[in-house]
Amino acid sequence: MTVDNLFDVPEAATNLIALLADEGVAHFFINPGTDSAPIQEALAAARAAGTPSPRAVLCVHESVALAAAIGHHMASGRPQAVMVHVDAGTLNLGCQLHNAQRNGTPVVMFAGRTPYSSAPEVRGHRDAYIHWQQEQLDQPAVVRNYAKWHMEVPRGRELAPIVRRAFQVAQSSPSGPAYVMLPREALMEPGSRALPRRLPPAIPPGPDPGPWAGWPGSWSPGSGSSSSRVGPRRNPGPRSCWPASPSCSVRR
Structure with missing residues (x-):
C-alpha cells in the first residue's frame, strides 16, 4: 500500500460513516488496528468537509469501548456503534458481550477481518506478517451466543445494505447487539453512490x-x-x- 493510496478516502468506508450518522449514532467507540485505517480516514475527511459524522472516541481497550456504548445508550436511548480489531479485538470485548445482550443494547459491533488477498495490485491487501496470524476459521463464533445477527461485508458495494440491516436487527424487539465483519479490501472498494433508506425496527404483533x-x-x-x-x-x-x-x- 503506497502513501498516496493510504490517504485516498475509500468510498465504501465513506459510506459507513454516512450510514452511522444517518442511523443516529452520535459517538463511534473505536479501538483501532490495521483494518480500521480506511474508517479513520473517512472520519477525518467527513470532519474536514463538515459533513455529518459521529464523533470518534478512542478507547484504550475493547471492553471499555463496548461498556461506553452500553452506558451511552442507557443515557441517550440512541443506537450505538463500536469498532474493534479482527478476532483478537472481538475476544477482548469480554464480559461486555454478556452485558450488551442482557441489557438489550442496540449496538452494532464492527470488527475488522484480515485481508483475503495478498496481491499487491489489490487495495487493502495483506502487507504484514500479522495478517496471516490473524486468520481464523470462524471469527463470528466468538459472538454467536450473544449477538442477534452477524454478517461479513464481502464487497464494498454490499456494505450499505448490510449495515442498514444490522441496525434494524439491533433495534428490533427484543433489541440487542449485532456483529459485522469488515475486510480491509471491502472498505477500500467503491461503495454505493446512493445510500439505501433506513430500515425501521421490526415490531412483533400482539x-x-x-x-x-x-x-x-x-x-x-x-x-x-x-x-x-x-x-x-x-x-x-x-x-x-x-x-x-x-x-x-x-x-x-
Missing part, C-alpha cells in the same frame, strides 16, 4: 385480544396492566395478554 374479552383480569389494548416483567427491550403487547383464569394452561 395477539388478538378478542377471544379473551370479558374474562376476569383480561388484557385489553391500552389497559396498561401486565403481570410479566417488561424491560425497555421488550414489546409489552405479546407478553401481557394472558387472562388470570385458573383454567388457562399457560403459565403467566
Whole structure:
C-alpha cells in the first residue's frame, strides 16, 4: 500500500460513516488496528468537509469501548456503534458481550477481518506478517451466543445494505447487539453512490385480544396492566395478554 493510496478516502468506508450518522449514532467507540485505517480516514475527511459524522472516541481497550456504548445508550436511548480489531479485538470485548445482550443494547459491533488477498495490485491487501496470524476459521463464533445477527461485508458495494440491516436487527424487539465483519479490501472498494433508506425496527404483533374479552383480569389494548416483567427491550403487547383464569394452561 503506497502513501498516496493510504490517504485516498475509500468510498465504501465513506459510506459507513454516512450510514452511522444517518442511523443516529452520535459517538463511534473505536479501538483501532490495521483494518480500521480506511474508517479513520473517512472520519477525518467527513470532519474536514463538515459533513455529518459521529464523533470518534478512542478507547484504550475493547471492553471499555463496548461498556461506553452500553452506558451511552442507557443515557441517550440512541443506537450505538463500536469498532474493534479482527478476532483478537472481538475476544477482548469480554464480559461486555454478556452485558450488551442482557441489557438489550442496540449496538452494532464492527470488527475488522484480515485481508483475503495478498496481491499487491489489490487495495487493502495483506502487507504484514500479522495478517496471516490473524486468520481464523470462524471469527463470528466468538459472538454467536450473544449477538442477534452477524454478517461479513464481502464487497464494498454490499456494505450499505448490510449495515442498514444490522441496525434494524439491533433495534428490533427484543433489541440487542449485532456483529459485522469488515475486510480491509471491502472498505477500500467503491461503495454505493446512493445510500439505501433506513430500515425501521421490526415490531412483533400482539395477539388478538378478542377471544379473551370479558374474562376476569383480561388484557385489553391500552389497559396498561401486565403481570410479566417488561424491560425497555421488550414489546409489552405479546407478553401481557394472558387472562388470570385458573383454567388457562399457560403459565403467566
